[in-house]
Structure formats: structure tokens, C-alpha cells
Amino acid sequence: LSSSVRWKRVLLKVSGKSLMGDHTQNVDPEIIALIAREVATVSRLGIEVAIVVGGGNFFQGSAWVSSGTLDRASADHIGMMATVMNSIFLQASLENAGVQTRVQTAYKLAEIAEPYIRRRAIRHLEKGRVVIFAAGIGNPYFTTDTAAALRAAEINAEVVLKATNFDGIFDSDPKLNAEAILQEHISYRDAAAKGSAMIDITAITLCQENAIPVVVFNLNEPGNISKAVSGERIGTLIDQ
């Protein structure tokens, strides 16, 4: 492992929305190929990469719930299936890029993927395979950010790298305020106080309890995944 690399085992969280790129729905083939190439590069450097992917590109449950069309648990079950679709897509893209990959689902989909087995996931990582954790934690009322934090703690990942469409966390909303300043570092407590717009509060709490730092960064800049993995200052670092 090269000395320029900071982390040995990382948990990469890719939001569903960031897979959309400029498209209005589903998956932008260029973005998913970019992710696959970058993950392939860091994996070849010997870094163990586990991935949790969201589902917002396929299904936005909250809109259906607030309109009264769906109850929360049903919407969340559909949302979890959306993460499975993204996981299979990402697996195929990674294997195209020459990386051995396993998908493990939080509930059984035995014909499609392995069930989540912690020790087995760790074994795959040790063998240099990328492991994608699909279906969140398998329960409604949770998010894939929380799944990322939980799996990171379970597999002893040293960091959660949260890939988004934003450069990081700003002092105010950059969509509303052109002068918003990117914060290079904030504490868990300040991240939680910002509310769930940037990162889920349950996820932040789990990371804090387990002293796992989180880096929020922009996926759309080529090279950013490698930078985040090598510990270059990029995006926002959340820790103590």
C-alpha cells in the first residue's frame, strides 16, 4: 500500500441522486462509468472499498408520503428496492472496469445477491473485492446514510466518504446564497445541528459514537474519489 494513501478500508456512500448526473431520472451512464473507473483505481492501489448506494434517482418516497398516496413503510420498502437496482447497476459497471464485486443485501434476494453476512463481507474486502451493501439496513424509517454509518462501524471502515452533487457542507445554502462558504471542517455536533439536508442525523450520531470521520465531497469532479481516499483536503471533513 503506497504511503500517499491515508485509509486502508473505506465505506463509500453514493447518493442515488448523484447517479442521475444531468439526467432527470435513473442513471447517467457517464457518471456510473466514472465511479467505476475511480473505484477500480483505488481498489488496485490496495484500498479496501465497500459501497452503500442510495435510491433517490429511481424513487422519491417522501413526495408520495407527503401527498398521502403511500404510507411510510411501503414507500421505504420501494426505496430499498431502488437501492438494490442501483447496486446491481454499479456491480455490473465495476466488473466492466475489471473489479471483482459482490452485492450483499440487507434482506434476502437469494437469486440476485448474497445476504449480508458481516464476516463474509470482511473476507471479500480482504481478498480485494469491492462489496456493495444493498437495501439499506433492511428496515423502513432509515436512510442509506445510516446504512453507510452502520456498515462502516461493523466492518471497521476508517472513514465514510459521502459522494454527493455538492462540493461539501456550506455555512449557508449555496443554492440560495451565492456567497455561501464551503466549510473544510465541522464537528459532528455542528453537522447534526445543520439538520438532515446534508447528512442524516442518525448517521452522524452513529459515526460520532464510533469515532468514524465523514468526508462529504462532490462526485462529479473526476479524481475526487481518489483524492478523498488518499486523504487530500477535499470537501468537508466531519469529525470531533
Ligand code: UDP
Ligand atoms: N430506505 C429504508 N431503509 C434503509 C435505507 C433506505 O427504508 O435502511 C429507503 C428510504 O425510503 C430511503 C430510500 O430507501 O428514502 C432510498 O435511500 P436514500 O433516500 O437514503 O437514498 P439517497 O437519498 O442517497 O438517494
